Amino acid sequence: MAPPTMKAWQYNSTHGSMEKNLHINDAAPQPVLHDDQILVQVHAIALNPVDYKVTEGPMPLRLIGSNLIPGLDFCGKVAKVGKKVDEFQIGEYVFGAKPGALANGCLAQYTAVDRNMLGRLPEGVKVEDAAGAGIVGLTGYQALAPNVKPGNKVFINGGSGGTGVYGIQIAKALGCHVTTTCSTPNIEFCKSVGADEVIDYKTTNIIETLSSKGKIFALAVDNVGSPPNLYKSSSSFLQPSGKFVQVGMTASISGIKQIGGNMLLPGFLGGGRNSYQMLVSKPSADAFRQLSEWMKEGKLRGVVDSVFEWEEAPQAYEKLKTGRARGKIVVRVPLDKEKERA
Template sequence: MKALTFKRYGKSPEIGFSDLPRPTLKADELLVEVHAAGLNPIDNMVMTGMFKPILSFQFPATLGSDLAGVVVAVGSQVTRFKPGDAVFASLFDLGRGSLAELAVVPEHAAALKPANLDFVQAASIPMVGLTSWQALNERARLQAGQKVFIPAGSGGIGTFAIQLAKHLGARVGTTVSTSNIELVRSLGADEVVDYKKQAFEEVLHGYDAVLGTLRGDALEKAMAILKPGAKIVSLIGPLDAAFARARGLNLVLRGVFGLMSRKIRRLANRQGASYSFLFVRPDGHQLAQLGQLLEAQRIRPVIDKVFNFEQAKEALDYLAQGHAKGKVIVSMR
């Protein structure tokens, strides 16, 4: 089968198409014919090797995490799906990729595709949907009436997280450039800061939660807008010791990650807030719940651009520029 792969970590990962053997199934797995694959910033970050101590790949490694497609075979212990079912899933952190003609998906990671979405739309959902759900529902425990700051509201994660936060009854603050103000307001954002004209930390106040989506000093600046008891959930680091413990990493890495996050945790403590790093996990049951919201049109996909499979490398390059409004998708058909 054809797949977009990389062969090593670093500045020259040798990205290209490879002919790989048809995958074989374990008892609890599905073989899915991929119709579309959603791209995420971490797909580019993985190739640098920055997650090498955490994520395991065998080279050549297939790129991509999100997919939507049709089940063509199931393992002997699979009970929730059958050949012919349209599904969507995230393969992130499973040592396999989605930018391929066929993908192996563990049953626990898959959900039926929302009936009102096509494959391109469905492929835009898994990672941003699960990340938003796990950050806002599980980690921040966002309640109706609370205020959550979701910077970079026009990006892939921002466009979904704003809608989920509004569904949960929260008030949402975000930052965008002038041209994207109308977009995030249409998604439900209540307080919108044009970062080219104003500093968000001088405008916003009284926030109960912050979703860390931007590198640099954005998290440190966000301390100024927090209430005592606020929760900071970061998707981009720094990694912390709690994450290392949850992954079963050794004491050395626990210590390293603890040092990496010491400054931000200290700043959070001064504000009476808490800090944690979130590494999204595949979860088909959560995807199914998100699918219900999508079918009820409580949340809608936001897609910036669709590339064909032969343009998959160009799609990754386009995503790396950081200007996408919503998601970038590779369509196999």
């Protein structure tokens, strides 16, 4: 008996850019399901910069594999469960993510996911809205939840991108006052997802504005990596016990040097004085349960910039690379013998 197949977008080269090398394989093998995994019939995926940044970077593709399927974030229906899985049932809707799954992503009709990287989709939440919650929701939760308590003031650098949009909402769900940054056209957008105060980085010096408020912030979350001296200056606006969490950074040699300096240079030699963490998100069933609960309560909602059809996936990545998306870019996936959920 032949193994089951599926439609999938794949690529074997990034010459000229990843999206220019994408092609549809109508007979790609379905993923093999391990005992502690769930096979999800994907209905929609949301794009992330990491989908292409790793393979377009210095890492040779031959060291990663061939027939690579991009995509980390998804929403869909449980098709099968592994022998050790009892918390998810066939037929229920879920959202989730695949951390670092470069060779076996989710821009396909099916994807196999570890049990601790899934959340249950609440009734009334659209598949497209939840598709982008996985990586950014998990990242935002792990950046914020361990480091704040209700009533704290939080600074989020970069509020209008995918990570920022979820970070603002998670901080508000945790009972915090949120100050964020964005460009002039996105000020009202950031306020609409919960930001209490917005700093326009196009017209305002971020560090001077934050420092003028005094040492009032319990936490700073940097989704951008700019200005480059933000961490070194953070002792002027962070409480002495306050923490600086790095989430995003420019993908360049200067960005790598910046992170190295932030992590290794002591304060008395010109480095930052507050606690610093370069966040690497980790699988967490508890985090996904909380994200699902906040969705159910209406405290966390997906913000979709645009939705592309299956055949338009390369154009979706082109738009992602412009850096102008407000919220998530979503691609719909054609279903296998089923009608899409309304």
